[in-house]
Amino acid sequence: MSTIVLLLVTGLGLGALYFLVAAGLSLIWGLMRVLNFAHGAFFTVAAYAGFFAATALPASPWLQWFVGLLAGILAGGVFAVLTEIILIRPLYRRPVGQVLVTVGLALATLALVEGAFGSDPRQVTLPDWMNATTTLLGAAIPNTRFVVLLLAGLVLAGLLFFLQRTRYGLIVRAGVENRSMVSALGIDVERAFTLVFAIGGMAAGLAGVLGATYYGTIDPSRGTTMLISAFIVVVIGGLGSITGSALAAAIVGLLQQFLNFYAAAGVGDFAVVILLAGVLLLRPGGLLGGPAT
Amino acid sequence: MSPRFATFAIAALGLLAAGLPFIGLTVPGLFEGPLNSPGTLNLLGLCFVFGALALTYDIVFGFTGLLSFGHALYFAVGVYVTAIALVRWHWSLPQALALTALVALVLPLALGAVCLRVRDIPFAMVTLAFAEAASILVLQNPYGLTGGEEGLALGSGVLPAGLIGVANTAHLYWIATGVLAATGAIGWWAVHSPPGRVWQAIRENERRVAVLGLNPYAYKLASFVLSGFLAAVAGVAYLLLQGGANPQITTANFTLVLLVMVVLGGVGTLWGAVIGGIVYEYLDFRLLEFSNGSGLQDLPAVLRVPLSEPLFILGVLFIVLVLFLPGGLGGLLRHVPRRLPRPSG
Numbered sequence: 258m259s260t261i262v263l264l265l266v267t268g269l270g271l272g273a274l275y276f277l278v279a280a281g282l283s284l285i286w287g288l289m290r291v292l293n294f295a296h297g298a299f300f301t302v303a304a305y306a307g308f309f310a311a312t313a314l315p316a317s318p319w320l321q322w323f324v325g326l327l328a329g330i331l332a333g334g335v336f337a338v339l340t341e342i343i344l345i346r347p348l349y350r351r352p353v354g355q356v357l358v359t360v361g362l363a364l365a366t367l368a369l370v371e372g373a374f375g376s377d378p379r380q381v382t383l384p385d386w387m388n389a390t391t392t393l394l395g396a397a398i399p400n401t402r403f404v405v406l407l408l409a410g411l412v413l414a415g416l417l418f419f420l421q422r423t424r425y426g427l428i429v430r431a432g433v434e435n436r437s438m439v440s441a442l443g444i445d446v447e448r449a450f451t452l453v454f455a456i457g458g459m460a461a462g463l464a465g466v467l468g469a470t471y472y473g474t475i476d477p478s479r480g481t482t483m484l485i486s487a488f489i490v491v492v493i494g495g496l497g498s499i500t501g502s503a504l505a506a507a508i509v510g511l512l513q514q515f516l517n518f519y520a521a522a523g524v525g526d527f528a529v530v531i532l533l534a535g536v537l538l539l540r541p542g543g544l545l546g547g548p549a550t
Numbered sequence: 551m552s553p554r555f556a557t558f559a560i561a562a563l564g565l566l567a568a569g570l571p572f573i574g575l576t577v578p579g580l581f582e583g584p585l586n587s588p589g590t591l592n593l594l595g596l597c598f599v600f601g602a603l604a605l606t607y608d609i610v611f612g613f614t615g616l617l618s619f620g621h622a623l624y625f626a627v628g629v630y631v632t633a634i635a636l637v638r639w640h641w642s643l644p645q646a647l648a649l650t651a652l653v654a655l656v657l658p659l660a661l662g663a664v665c666l667r668v669r670d671i672p673f674a675m676v677t678l679a680f681a682e683a684a685s686i687l688v689l690q691n692p693y694g695l696t697g698g699e700e701g702l703a704l705g706s707g708v709l710p711a712g713l714i715g716v717a718n719t720a721h722l723y724w725i726a727t728g729v730l731a732a733t734g735a736i737g738w739w740a741v742h743s744p745p746g747r748v749w750q751a752i753r754e755n756e757r758r759v760a761v762l763g764l765n766p767y768a769y770k771l772a773s774f775v776l777s778g779f780l781a782a783v784a785g786v787a788y789l790l791l792q793g794g795a796n797p798q799i800t801t802a803n804f805t806l807v808l809l810v811m812v813v814l815g816g817v818g819t820l821w822g823a824v825i826g827g828i829v830y831e832y833l834d835f836r837l838l839e840f841s842n843g844s845g846l847q848d849l850p851a852v853l854r855v856p857l858s859e860p861l862f863i864l865g866v867l868f869i870v871l872v873l874f875l876p877g878g879l880g881g882l883l884r885h886v887p888r889r890l891p892r893p894s895g
Binding site (some may be wrong): 286290292294344347348351353354356357358360361362363364365366367368369371372373481485488489491492496522523526527529530533534537538541 | 617664667668671672674675676678679680682683686687690692802803806807809810813855856858859860861862864865866868869872873876
């Protein structure tokens, strides 16, 4: 029983990280039809920015952690906005070109981070409370899992509020539905492009720092792994659907944790790909997506 | 280029490539050591293998318009299936090659049948996911078959004597040259055959092809399988040249590198892709040498760190190319770029 509870919470925590990366990917895809390969780079850069901001500050561990979190979100957001303005914007009329520049950016960033900070994982210092565990239904669960889950839940609620209740959210939703109609109505959709990149970058930045909290280490290559899992999550959940991404992220995280534990290491990762193939065969638009476009 | 000149140029280049191991010339700056030294021949062989691989990717991406992110998987089939059959099961080379050929046909057929149910970017993501699953499998080292992170060295006694040792590098080089020539010939024939023309029609407008009464799915699958099979052939040549399998070639990053090669050379032209593959591998190798060399040690860290990462330089080069030269190197050679970057807005 306690093992099941532990796997449940850990799997959901992993799913929360996937969701944070996938949410931005899904919005960017939905609105701009850009498959952003640089999203993993946002994650990685934010993880390192958070790490160095935290270690540079002679303060209490909690304050350090918090500053690292803010620095990561900021770094992810700024990096994403710069990417959109400098690289994506000149290519608005060349969709494949947009994918290609993000590929180049992903490769170059990964190489630069590896060159500057080495490819070995670095240990992250956390507040004592986060290294401790809480007993829940007989299972000793690391407290970091709750932190990750709580923050991802807040982001989900915030995103839904933004999309459903604000004017800009309305523009984004309408743009996902029919972009040319929105510009025909005289609304500057391109400003919304920068906005979704900023939101997506900040969410990926948050995921970068939370990933460091979750695993206790940072390394340059985790962003790529996260990106691929997030791709899978986005497709399973339905491109452009935030709730779909949240649901799919939970399913993928749980499936990985349970099968990697009960079957064998690696089986969970494999099963996720099989699930992806199954979903595409039965519902090509994803769980909560419309018809495939 | 007129067709007659092109034929002549290809024949001349082929003769030159085949005769290279007999030429003891040194080309200062381009290669260290004479042209027929094992080091140079190995590098050139690898360049040719990547030229062939880029060409196979161009068939599916440049000619059929399928943005596959799982092409590394089929290259890896050629590398790993052959290596496992040779090293773990002690099969002879022909037996191992027969098995590889079988897997290289069946796997793209099965995976392509699933992946091609979706289009465009979802297709890209699904192919990526399958390749990633294979990469995980290789790293997990199931039953001790793949060697995990350490890879799988061919070792002694596995290959026929003529394919082992520094002295026989010329033989391996000839194999690589042959693979490139064969891939080029098959690729050229395929894209100029009637199905090849349908591929290009699908790239331009898939719906219209369907309206004309052709089944795009079957044609796309054929393109996917052909390119996957030829990629596996290139994989075998790579395995022989490298003397072993390493898991880097299974990763998603490797597929991205392939994409860089094709775009570098020019999408949708076979020889452009070949040039892209050759130039990329050459640059990658030379930049690595350059980064380990002494010239960089005196530079401040701000310059030294980026310059010592080949992938950083190539990634930036790639971005610049996509932004300012959409036709790639091939477009540059052919004529002045037709499409200049348009202003935004």
